[in-house]
Amino acid sequence: MSREIIAILRGVQPSDVVAIGQALIDAGIDRIEVPLNSPDPLASIAALADAFGDxxxxxxxxxxxxxxxxxxxxxGGRLIVSPDCNPSVIEATRAHDMQSFPGVATPSECFTALRHGAHGLKFFPAFLIGPKGLSAIRAVLPEGTRTYAVGGVGPDTFAQWIAAGATGFGIGTGIYTPGLTAAEVADRARTLVEAYDAKMEANGK
Structure with a gap:
């Protein structure tokens, strides 16, 4: 089962990233991003891609x-996630045959992103938009649009977001903060996966 959860490893060190990536994959999370404001992020992405790219x-x-x-x-990366909606980034992502998830917070940004080829939308920061905001925007989006809630989202609010139309989540500090061991990340990941699976099943998804 491929879950619509993106693990955000902000601040991860290249020396730790493969063990943490393995812990996430073993727990059932197979979408991983390393923010570019992390230490030597391209080295971490290359290590993850080499180990788990297939x-x-x-x-x-x-x-x-x-x-x-x-x-x-x-x-070796195949996923591009941004905090904003920048058409040039979306177009470059598509040109490289990678998956594009730009950050959006308004209907105008949503439709701009989709017109330029985004594969899905990152609603960020989710805690400002709220489930009611997503639900209102979701009503005018094309059917099948992938919508990720990112920022202040966790297992205790999954149900609200899924009911509002979220198809997935980006999880940062809820799954990783600098200094956590792979075992600690594994524990957090398993908790997230269990909650996600339960809420998706309850919503018939």
Whole structure:
């Protein structure tokens, strides 16, 4: 089962990233981003892609420029996540045959992202938009649009977001903070997966 959960490893060290990636995959999370404001992020992305590129979707977060997209592609990444909606980043991502998830918070940003080829939308920061905000925007989006809630989201609010139309989640500090061991990340990941599976099943998804 491929779950619509992206693990955000902000601040991870390249020396730790493969063990943490293995812990996430073993727990059932196979989408991993390393934000570009992490220490030596391209090294971490390359290590993850080399170890798990055939079985997991590996890429970068906090991607702000087309050049960064090219750099992530060269490192073996296949996923580009941004905090904003930048058409040039989306187009560069598509040109490299990678998956694009730009950050959005308004209907205008949502439709701009989709018109330029985004594979899905990252509603960020989710705690400002709220489930009611997502539900209202979701009503006008094309059927089948992938919508990720990111920022202040966790197992205790999964049900509200899924009911509002979220198809997935990006989880940062709820799954990883610098200094956590792979075993600690594994425990957090299993808790998230159990909650996600239960709420998706309850909603018939």
């Amino acid at each position: 079985t997991a979707l590996i890429g970068a977060g906090t991607v702000l420029t087309a050049q960064s997209v090219a750099d992530v592609h060269a490192a």
